[in-house]
Amino acid sequence: MRRRQFIALVSGAAVGWPLTARAQQPAKVHRVAVVSGTAPLRPTSMEPAARAFVDSLMAFGYTPENLVLEWRSAEGRFERVPQIVREMVSLNVDVIVTLSNSVTRAAKDVTQTVPIVMLGANPVEEGLIHSFAQPGGNVTGVTPDTGIENFGKWVQLLKELLPRMSHIAYLESKADALSGSKQSAEAASTVSRELGVKFLLAEHAPLDYADAFALITRERPDAILVGPSAEHFENRRLIVEFAGRSRLPSMYWDRESIADGGLISYGPDVTNLFRRMAGYVDRILKGAKPGDLPVERPTKFLLTINLKTAKALGLTIPPTLLARADDLIE
Numbered sequence: 001m002r003r004r005q006f007i008a009l010v011s012g013a014a015v016g017w018p019l020t021a022r023a024q025q026p027a028k029v030h031r032v033a034v035v036s037g038t039a040p041l042r043p044t045s046m047e048p049a050a051r052a053f054v055d056s057l058m059a060f061g062y063t064p065e066n067l068v069l070e071w072r073s074a075e076g077r078f079e080r081v082p083q084i085v086r087e088m089v090s091l092n093v094d095v096i097v098t099l100s101n102s103v104t105r106a107a108k109d110v111t112q113t114v115p116i117v118m119l120g121a122n123p124v125e126e127g128l129i130h131s132f133a134q135p136g137g138n139v140t141g142v143t144p145d146t147g148i149e150n151f152g153k154w155v156q157l158l159k160e161l162l163p164r165m166s167h168i169a170y171l172e173s174k175a176d177a178l179s180g181s182k183q184s185a186e187a188a189s190t191v192s193r194e195l196g197v198k199f200l201l202a203e204h205a206p207l208d209y210a211d212a213f214a215l216i217t218r219e220r221p222d223a224i225l226v227g228p229s230a231e232h233f234e235n236r237r238l239i240v241e242f243a244g245r246s247r248l249p250s251m252y253w254d255r256e257s258i259a260d261g262g263l264i265s266y267g268p269d270v271t272n273l274f275r276r277m278a279g280y281v282d283r284i285l286k287g288a289k290p291g292d293l294p295v296e297r298p299t300k301f302l303l304t305i306n307l308k309t310a311k312a313l314g315l316t317i318p319p320t321l322l323a324r325a326d327d328l329i330e
Helices: 003-011 049-059 080-090 101-110 148-161 175-177 182-195 210-219 231-236 234-244 256-260 270-285 309-311 317-324
Strands: 028-036 067-073 093-100 117-120 138-141 167-173 198-204 223-226 250-252 264-268 301-306 326-327
Touching: 028 080, 028 101, 028 198, 049 093, 049 117, 049 167, 049 175, 080 167, 080 317, 093 101, 093 182, 093 198, 117 270, 148 182, 148 210, 148 250, 148 264, 148 317, 167 210, 167 231, 167 264, 182 256, 198 210, 231 234, 234 250, 234 256, 250 256, 256 264, 256 270, 256 301, 256 326, 264 270, 301 309, 301 317
Parallel strands: 028 067, 028 093, 093 117, 117 138, 167 198, 167 223, 223 250, 250 264, 301 326
Antiparallel strands: 264 301
């Protein structure tokens, strides 16, 4: 892939490679696949996470001359994932980066030899790895899991922000429900009942939010809680726009959704997770075995509030929340 194509695909902007790196004559050209199950991978589809991933690879010394990135997406047609992975294996990729559990599982089924660096929720329970300390096999990577207690904390934060809240909608992909990744919804439902808040599960098909949005519009909850998933992260602007049109306070797990106009988020630093995935890719390209690399949990959590969105919704943020916020977007 030519440098111009590579840079445009990844960042959608002119990202400069160091001049010294351009002058190098690498002995080997590495090939890394990045596979998503949902959103089409456009130049800006995963900003700023994709930028952080590529910037980190640059920091390790990789350039378009010694690294080819193969970006692929099943675009919501999960039955295509095995075919995509087989195509990547036929291209002799050195590493496959997977951005959801369904993609990781499909990649693991297709190949037991090509290293896989995952972004995966509940990886032990999902059977993707043996343990966090010793994943074994050909899969390693990072997890956005914040612990089941933090799933309920989202509801508590919304209740603190909206003391009169009596009804909440939880947005979840049917793909997540089918995969068994339901801990977050179950924890949020439990805490909602404890707080006397009615809980509405709004499930949607991959890349098709119409039915879930229609249900939320019909039931008129007081707020939306957006479940943590790669699909929601990739389609965050669509969700944020719906919440804005519906004048519904919305809670997310990632800061990027708040930068795009969501109201409040609490969760791991997603951009940092993508940087750490780049670190796994680098170590594997330098000879490390994925089964020997412990899977990393989040180490940094952010409480982010968009003050402009709060003002548009006519909300006053309690001083206690303002004092605890890591980032206030105005």
